[in-house]
Amino acid sequence: MHWYHGIVGCVYLAFILVASCKVIIPNELPLIQEVTTTLREWSIIWRQLYVVNNREMFCSVRHMIYDLIEWRSQILSGTLPQDELKELKKKVTAKIDYGNRILDLDLVVRDEDGNILDPEQTSTISLFRAHEIASKQVEERLQEEKSQKQNIDINRQAKFAATPSFALFVNLKNVVCKIGEDAEVLMSLYDPLESKFISENYLVRWSSCGLPKDIDRLHNLRAVFTDLGSKDLKREKISFVCQIVRVGRMELRDNNTRKLTSGLRRPFGVAVMDVTDIINGKVDDEDKQHFIPFQPVAGENDFLQTVINKVIAAKEVNHKGQGLWVTLKLLPGDIHQIRKEFPHLVDRSTAVARKMGFPEIIMPGDVRNDIYVTLVQGDFDKGSKTTAKNVEVTVSVYDEDGKRLESVIFPGAGDEAISEYKSVIYYQVKQPRWFETVKVYKLWTVCITIKHLIMCWVFSSFFFITAKDKSEKIFALAFVKLMRYDGTTLRDGEHDLIVYKAEAKKLEDASTYLSLPSTKIELEEKGHSATGKSMQNLGSCTISKDSFQISTLVCSTKLTQNVDLLGLLKWRSNTNLLQQNLKQLMKVDGGEVVKFLQDTLDALFNIMMENSESETFDTLVFDALVFIIGLIADRKFQHFNPVLETYIKKHFSATLAYTKLTKVLKTYVDNAEKCGITDQLFKAMKALEYIFKFIVRSRILFNQLYENKGEADFRESLLQLFKSINEMMSSISDQTVIVKVRALQVSILTLLLHPKPQLGGWLKCMIVYLKLCMEILLPTMTDQLKYHLERQEDLEACCQLLSNILEVLYKKDVGPTQRHVQIIMEKLLRTVNRTVISMGRDSELIGSFVACMTAILRQMEDYHYAHLIKTFGKMRSDVVDFLMETFIMFKNLIGKNVYPFDWVIMNMMQNKVFLRAINQYADMLNKKFLDQANFELQLWNNYFHLAVAFLTQESLQLENFSSAKRAKILNKYGDMRRQIGFEIRDMWYNLGQHKIKFIPEMVGPILEMTLIPETELRKATIPIFFDMMQCEFHSTRSFQMFEKEIITKLDHEVEGGRGDEQYKVLFDKM
The missing domain is CATH 2.60.40.150 (C2 domain)
Structure with a gap:
């Protein structure tokens, strides 16, 4: 008789209906589901923190839980505008990621919208890069939290330094000053060390009765000092200066108004505040009101700037209660970003005081x-x-x-x-x-x-x-x-x-x-x-x-101080000097060029378009374009990259530029070995990314205008260009070595992986030509990669290129890729394996190369594994060496994982790929190395040790995880221990007469495997011990070796805390 035990006691089996499990699909948003799951997981830890009396962490977790509950309610309310909802989602995901890190939970990887990435739908390379980004963001957040506790905002300065521009928000609350007449209140930013103003004035006209003259602006005296950049952030000191100018009589003490001249601007005094701490982030409270003491001029011939410098040098000011009340806050971004991200502070009525001079980045459309x-x-x-x-x-x-x-x-x-x-x-x-x-x-x-x-x-x-x-x-x-x-x-x-x-x-x-x-x-x-x-x-x-x-x-942005640049911008006024002007452009100071970037690019492409029937200026225009792109690639002007991207997307309009750019680039590639061409071609290769963006954008615009006219010609021009590049890469000339290295670094395949959404149009267009590009360039690129990897040269560039190739091949919209994966497998798999083996765990590139190796294995189909053996030809030793290298490498990577413990998704993806590869290689062992003539003892021994190491690795021991984490892993990957365990059992029984060669050496590893607390695994593997006894008995008429080994190993494992009652029962029963 069988019984079930329930809450009310024992119930006879016949009275119980066992129903199948139902999968319930929630109707909530994925983010709400994630928040709910996170709250349940954190609440358990929160209780444990209370039990162990960890008060500091307990309070931190409590605040995070309360925040998530509040934000969850706001999202569920459905009343938030889209922009606020988007910002709230960012806050929620950031809080979850931060909380998971401080609680030693798993790292969550997301896409750009904050949604959790599905590892089954994401390429290995993308998954690895997402982990890198997520880990870096969480680490930055940890540093920010640490800095705030120490009242030192270390990361804030780095954050603003990386931001192209920022602004200082000022809200004038009141002017407490006995002036006696109307006045002008002039506020600006001032560098005390250089004794100069760095911004325009913010002017408020103040009436004699102590209120703004424009009464409508009462309680709304706000301004932003914009266009500040990283150089301003690094200034040793910045002061906020207010100058008060009295407007009225020449002498204030004369009360006979009939005799007086009015409307005269007379110096009255200044107020100065050091805002360096606000700029550096030590003070960041927009609601805190700052009092700026007022210093009147000592005499009517005191210069205001002299008074400013005296106040700055003085330790304190005898203000007698007079001064200004203001609030200040540093805001990242330009005026458009600030209005969008801080609408509660800055609106259309807020005055904008610009920096005197250009910002560090001049965006297209910012016409001054x-x-x-x-x-x-x-x-x-x-x-x-x-x-x-x-x-x-x-x-x-x-x-x-x-x-x-x-x-x-x-x-x-x-x-x-x-x-x-x-x-x-x-x-x-x-x-x-x-x-x-x-x-x-x-x-x-x-x-x-x-x-x-x-x-x-x-x-x-x-x-x-x-x-x-x-x-x-x-x-x-x-x-x-x-x-x-x-x-x-x-x-x-x-x-x-x-x-x-x-x-x-x-x-x-x-x-x-x-x-x-x-x-x-x-x-x-x-x-x-x-x-x-x-x-x-x-x-x-x-x-x-x-x-x-x-x-x-x-x-x-319209008039320049440089004659050579002016000559190009006004090229139509004297076309006879056009050739000279194009050459002189490349001698102009880079700072002047980037100030007029849009106009300069417009001029170059206008020259190209208006001379469409002639090739006279094509090469010079191409060289000038390469020069400009090279400028922006320079670290000094790297912040102008977004400007160039914006220009290509919104302002570029040359519909025929693609034909001329393609033709000139091909000419350079075809003549790569000629004297004087190599240097210019090298520069062109450095600019190749943006050259192709211009080509593709031009072609897209042409298609929109002429409905795909000339498509065949365009494809043919690309084909010929790729062939020329392929021939150059195959050249053995010493003159082209540098160019070839650069071509690898900025491979055309790299261009296909630009993550920015604004490039979606050109990316879709370029994918159409991807297959053509792959067929021509892939064999040459893999040869070059193999050459450099074997010599341990340019490893970072090689890894980046290989990652991008694998990333492209994973895309679903590029067509069949079986042949391309085969090329990579044949030429690079073993080379990459050896690179990983030779690389130390402290190398910065080890994670990237392991990701590349995992990506290759993941993208290989059964056909590729079968074909892999054929690539070794009849040399049996090569196959043995390859498998030995692979087994040892896998075992090392499993024992000492290159990824952090909280990269659970990446580690599980790697385990899934390794498991499939191990099983594929096991088939090779059965087919090639099992019979008497070809049996390889060491190869089989390495296989068994690898399989056991895989099964016993810490990241697969599900019983050590929380129920939620265990359920996720089982749902996504199943129990991989059971899969590899069954494979080990089958491989053992396949050994046949060779089993005796593994006794007693394999007793310990098999025992370690059977001690894993998984019932089905134990049932499948414990019988191996009986088979070992039988095997030894048939061979020696005893099983003393087995007996001695298992007793020794079992004592050792039990003393180490292994084994349980169930194991004892199963071992005795079987």
Whole structure:
């Protein structure tokens, strides 16, 4: 009679219906399922942490569990917008991965959308790379958490340094300052070590009643200082500077308003805050309000920049409760990213104060045509007066006809454009120093007029000068031409301007002055002295002995300061110089080229398109394109890679470029051995990735326009190009060695694996030609790989190329790949195996090479394994050597895995591939090395030790895992111990008369296998002991060797804690 034991007691078997297990498919999102599973797994560990009184870890896990529960509820609510849902998913997966790591759980690998990768649908190479990425991300998160606990954000600086641009967000909460009149509050970033401003001003106009003049902006005084880059991040110090300029009377203490001139800009004071800690991430709280103490000017002739430097040098400021309240936060990304990722901080109403000058990366579409004009200093003669003049400088902009341009001057972000800018007035200073900067929106001629206010500090004088039209008088003017005679812009830097004496009759016509020299350098070039102390006449105008300096900084993506680059950009104006301009382009400084990257590329392809019937300029345009791509490949300009990618996707439009680029590239390859060609071909090979992207994008655009017209010609041109590359790779010439190495590193196959989604169109197009490419290039590439691997040369490049080849061959949309896998197997499998064997475990490439080897084995079909033996020909010893090498390598890799213990998916994938390979090689043993004449004892012995090592490895011992992990492994891979155990049993019985050769040596390994607590495995393998006894008895009429060995080994295993009651029962029973 049979009974079942249940909750209520024993129940007779006849009353029980045994139902089959039902598989329930949840309706929840995969991420919700993952969160639920994770919470269940963590809750068990959480309880254990409480039991062992690990309070710190207990609290950490509690916070993570609460976060996941909250986020799970938000996702299930279905009320989140798509962008917020996407961000929340990132937070959830990051939290799960981080928690798994600190709890020593398995690493989870995901795709770009955060979904868990299915190892059955993912190539081995992709799986390996996903593990590398996931492991690196978790490690960075661990470092961030560690840094936060120590109040040192080590990784933050590295993170922002890797970000092309970032911005400082500022929210002005209040200005607590007794001014008494209207004021301008000018905020900017300042480098104290260089004593210069690095950003535009953020301007807030403040009323005398203590509120913003624009009352609608109350509680919304926000700005972002953008375009900051990694160089700014590395500055030793950065200060946030606020200058307060009073706008009103000349002297604040005079209350007789009838006598006063109004609207004058007078220095009032500054407030300075060191924001280096915020930039470095030590302070990162957008809600924390910072108080910036206010320092008033000591006298009315104190220069504001001097006061700024004094405040920075001082340890503390006697602010008397006056100052500014602000919040600050560092934000990664450009203005478009910031508006998208931080909409609660930055919206369309937020003022944008740009860096003075270009950002480190200039994206296509970021069109600028600005100039920053800084009023530096002047020296003005007192004349017949006993006191110095009160000097006000006004700046206005004129075109080449002398007409003033309206609303083109920007005094600061957040304010409207103006037509005339007025400087701060310092009281009776002979040599004023302003350091005031304005931005001119269009590059025309800046005309600067200097006005003298006939003012005196005596009160009665004020009354006199407030009479109509007597409040101010223009006494001199200066100007500068921003466009040079050769079409380039004014050079950046300081300029010593000529100061002309103002004459009333000529002031009405600005064109009178605009034809004259504007700087002292120009004056000297025309043979006049610029150092005389007395006045000089120039034409009908008089040069004053006063001096005035400004500095300019051109920030234009349309106008350049380089003559050679300008010649190319304006190539249509003089086509006779086109050849020279193309050659000169390759001598232009890289920094200037990347600033005008889009316009330069447009010019090159326009030249190509407008000369489509001629080949005159094709090679020069190709060389120029290679030069530009080479620039961007340089570490100095590597951040411009996204710019080039964006250009190809959104701005490139040359539909016929593919024919010319293909033809020139083929010409170079065909003439690789010619003198002078090798160097240029090497550069072209370095640029090959982007050359092919241009070719394919051009062809896609042509197809869209002409509906696949000329498809056969395009295929033929590619075929001929691949053949030429193939012939070059097969060449034995020493001149082409460097080129061939580079070709391997940037193989065309590598181009097919670009992971960025924006390249999906060209990738799909290129896959059409993949089979053609494979047929031509694969044999040559495998030969080259074999050559370099056998000599241990360029291992990293070889591994990268082989990985990419295997990755391409795994794709389902590339057609049949059996022949291609066969080529790789024949030429590279054994070479890769030997590379792995020779490589130490501390090598950085060991994981990559093992992944390559595993990928080859995984992509081999039964046909390939059968064909593998044939490749060795009739040399039986070669087959033996190959199998011996493989068995020893597998055993070493199983015993000392190259991957971390938490790379469970990668390790299980490797085990699955190894198991199949072991079984395939076992068939070879049965077919080739089992009969009496061909039996190989050592080969069989290595097989058994490998199989037992595989079965007993720690990563397959399911009883040591949690129930959830055990269920996942059984569902995905089954119990591989049982599979290999049954194979060991069958192989043992296949030995026949050769069994005695393995007694007693195999008793220990078989015993170790039977001790695995898996019932079916034990039932299948314990009978092997009885077979051993029988075998020895038939041979020697005793089983003393077996008896002695099993007792010794069994004692050793039991003393080590192995064995259980079930084993004892089964061993006795069987």
